[in-house]
Amino acid sequence: MKTLCFTLGMLLLTVCWCNAMPQAVHFSTAPRHSTAPHTCCPNVSNKTLPFKRVTSITVTHSSCPEQAFIVQTVIGRKICYEHNSTWAQDVYNRLN
Structure with missing residues (x-):
């Protein structure tokens, strides 16, 4: 027993x-600024959004082949933008 x-x-x-x-x-x-340990962007968008439609923006994980910004909209959609996009950098600086 x-x-x-x-x-x-x-x-x-x-x-x-x-x-x-x-x-x-x-x-x-x-990392604290990442959405997940291995969230990468296979493709990026060139279209900008109105600032009021953006709820959050994060940087992809450092292990990704290309650095990018991940923008989440008010309806929950996630859109990737190139790391050198001036629009994405401006949104990132305004929200962080």
């Missing part, structure tokens, strides 16, 4: 530890 309780206890601890580890790694590697 003691062996069964010990085995079940060890199994429970292992399950809890395995579940907690990916979350701990996720939070320790994610």
Whole structure:
């Protein structure tokens, strides 16, 4: 009976530890200005938006092949803009 309780206890601890580890790694590697550890932009837009339609803007993760801005609109749509876009840089400076 003691062996069964010990085995079940060890199994429970292992399950809890395995579940907690990916979350701990996720939070320790994610930069504070990024939307996610590996959010990259496969394509970018050239169309500007009215400033009132932008809710947030973030920079892509440093591991992405190209740096870009990710703009989130009031309806929840995410649009990528080139890092050297003057419009995106202006919005980023106004919101941050």
